[in-house]
Structure formats: C-alpha cells, structure tokens
Amino acid sequence: MADTKRVLLVVSYDGTGYSGWAFQKSTHNTIEEMLNRAIFGLTGEEVHVIGASRTDAGVHAYGNIAVFDTKSTIPGERFSFALNHILPEDIRVVESREVDSSFHPRHCECEKTYEYRVLNTRSQNPVKRLYSYHYSMPLDVKVMQQAADLLVGEHDFTSFCNTESQALSHVRTITDIGVRREGDEVIITVTGNGFLYNMVRIIVGTLLQIGRGKGVPEDITAMLEAKDRSKAGPTAPAKGLFLLGYKYKNQLTNRQ
C-alpha cells in the first residue's frame, strides 16, 4: 500500500437522469454515489468524495469538482481514464490530478461560473428540450443585461434564495453576469464566489420577466433591498443550468 494521497476530479455530467449531486437516503441515483461506486470498483476502497457544488436534480455540469483520499498506487492523473471505463456514459471525468492533502473544494478561495441556456423560439426544439428552457416570448437582451448589471457586486441575496436555504448569511459577491444571444438561444453567464440555494435559477427567472417587458431593470434594486423571496421572479427550470467550472486562485479547472 502506498501513502494516502488526495485526488481531485473535474467532473462533467448530463444531469437529466440523476437526482442531483448529493447523496440522499431515498435514492442511490446521484452523481456522488456513482463516483463513490466507480472508485470502489477501481481501488476496492470505500470512499466518500467531497463535491464542490451540490447541483440540483436535472442540472448539468462541465466542470464540477470532487476530491477523495486514496492509498491506491494509481497515479492521480490516470484516474480520469480509469474511472471513465467504469462510469455510465452520462458522467465523464474530464481531468484528474493529485492535490495537497489540505485542499477542500468548498473551503477555499474560488470563483465559479454557471451558464443558463434559454431556447427563445416559437416552437420547442426536441433535440434541445433537456438542455435549455424553452421560452417563446420575445426577449430584449439589452434590457436583461442592464438588469443583470445591478446584481453584480456584494449584496444580500435573500430575495434570490430559496426560502428553505440554511445558509447563515445571504451575502454573496457576483463578479460578472453576461446576457447574450447566440443563434436561437439566449445565454446567461453568472460568475461569483458562492451561490445560495436556487440563486442562479431565481436570477434567471427574474431577468426573463424583465426581458419580456414585465418590469424594468431598476426593479432589481428594490428586490435586493426587500430581502424577501416573493419580490423576485420565478425559479427557472433546472434543465437549462450548467455549472461551467471553478477557478481556484491561479488554478483553472474549467471546460477547455
């Protein structure tokens, strides 16, 4: 047996068929459990990976992060290749490497970026139905960007947080929100140092309302001040949300 080492995995998945990332008593169908089982299949060790982001059921990822400790002699960078032979094809380990044994993916300075895809066409596109939110109302992307700009910075995001959140503080910092049209889709990209329960999906639901003319960008200021979930827009569906990746200090772990 070799010494214990900590291995980091960059994990990409289609969230459609899963009950989200985090372990649940009621189901074995989570990304976390799939990774635990694959690592057991490879090393014979019963590990519990620590995830950076506990994505909800139906949310997709290009670069979520998991770490685990192992005594296996397999080199850190070989885990991705080996695990991909065991994992179902809707989960891929894009990259793996050994990290410092003190590294914890949730207790460290980092930024993460989410992307939300809105299919803005008259009729639904069957091929995109599981990877975007079909929204047939015309959207003013400029107005959405103006509203988004008012969310950037350090704020109390209580109005943009599911009321079941158990977070002690609702203060978070958003460093950037971009709203752009790409073909028949409107894509909203949100970067920040941490996000509350359903925060990105509520931001998107609110921007869509403003984008279709229900409200004006300046409403955002009052919503933030209210610290009341009922003042913001609806929660956009999970299937349009993608966790693009993490940036740890100088260390980029993102989609190529």
Next chain:
Amino acid sequence: MADTKRVLLVVSYDGTGYSGWAFQKSTHNTIEEMLNRAIFGLTGEEVHVIGASRTDAGVHAYGNIAVFDTKSTIPGERFSFALNHILPEDIRVVESREVDSSFHPRHCECEKTYEYRVLNTRSQNPVKRLYSYHYSMPLDVKVMQQAADLLVGEHDFTSFCNTESQALSHVRTITDIGVRREGDEVIITVTGNGFLYNMVRIIVGTLLQIGRGKGVPEDITAMLEAKDRSKAGPTAPAKGLFLLGYKYKNQLTNRQ
C-alpha cells in the same frame, strides 16, 4: 364532413429513442407511427403519413416533411398546435399547412440539407453524447473541405452507398458541402437533390479519415471511379446526423 384536403407537416425530432422514421413490422416505435397515432387521436381518421425522408434509427431532424389527406374541418395551419398536444415531447410539428392535393414529398423537385456534428475533443461531453460523434483525433478542416469539394456535382455514388441499397441508379447531385469548426465541434453540411442509403454518413466517415491524415483529398476521385463501397471510409454513427430541412422549388420548409 368537409372535402378531403392534403396537409403538410414540418416535423422536428430527437431520433435517440426511435427505430427511425419508417413503419416497421417488428416495432411500433417509429416517427411515422407516432404521427399516424397522433392524427388518429385528433381526427379519428386512420391515416398513413407519407414522409419525405426515411431517416435511420438514431438520426435527428429539424425539418422532415410528412403529408396526409384528411376530411377534418381543422384548418391546415392549426394541425401543428393541435398535434403537439398529443405527440411525445421528443417530436414536434414545427409548422403545418394545406398543400395541393397532387403534392408528394418524394416525387417532386427539391433539395435537402443534412448537418453532421463531430465533437472533436479529447474527452467525451456527456451533454452532447447523443447529438454528435465524439472523435478525439486532431482534424484538419481545410483538408476535409478540399476533399468535400471533389464530391460536389453529379456523380455515381456507389462507393458512398450501403451495399443493401435497392436504388436503381446511384447517380446523385450534391450541390454543396461545407466543413467548418464551431467551438469544439466540426460541422459538415451537405446539400443535394437526393441521397442514397447511408450516403451522408459514409461521406462523413471518409472526410474524417482524410481530415486525420489517413489519405489525401485527391483520393476522393479514385473512390468515386471505383464504384465500390469498400474503397470509401467507414459509416459514421447515426447520432451525429441531423436532417435540417427541405427546399421545394421556391417553397422553403426549413428550420427558422
């Protein structure tokens, strides 16, 4: 009962879960049968739609065409809305309208366009796994375009046709092939007046071989002259193929 009228449907579908377009004795799981059943549910008439293109199992479409005759009083342009309430969500009628009773989607002058999506990255992307062919070898798009140009025009495409084809003639005209890189994908677009069994997928398989350096563009000329399936490249998988749409004379029935 109203007079009989002929209705044209522009049909979009995710081919993943189906055994292709055409009716088969062994399964009810075809696009054609889903449409027949939905029309029966709506009008009570047992119809057999006539499809423009009998796409293979796993092939997707943005604009395949189906026509049928009905005595229903529902206006032609209302069928899309009504059928979408009955059809499964992986099939959508993008558009519907009444056409001349002599119109037959396979016996008329038309052009159709296919798109083939190749995911050209080191590791598979779970979200794109059902809608592209993952090809990890580096591809030279310029060389692929040079090879593609040699396929444009009227040729005997026997070398690019499944040997089980029952077509009387293998002469077809390709009016355009474009090869471009878009993000992490290489996209091949083929337009022509008609295609043989597996023709687009064999063209793609051949262009990929040349693009990765196995052969040179000029090989295409010898392949065409050989009129021998074994001289061309492999058949690329169905899941990367999309039927984009049809152009009937001056009448465009395509993705918006």
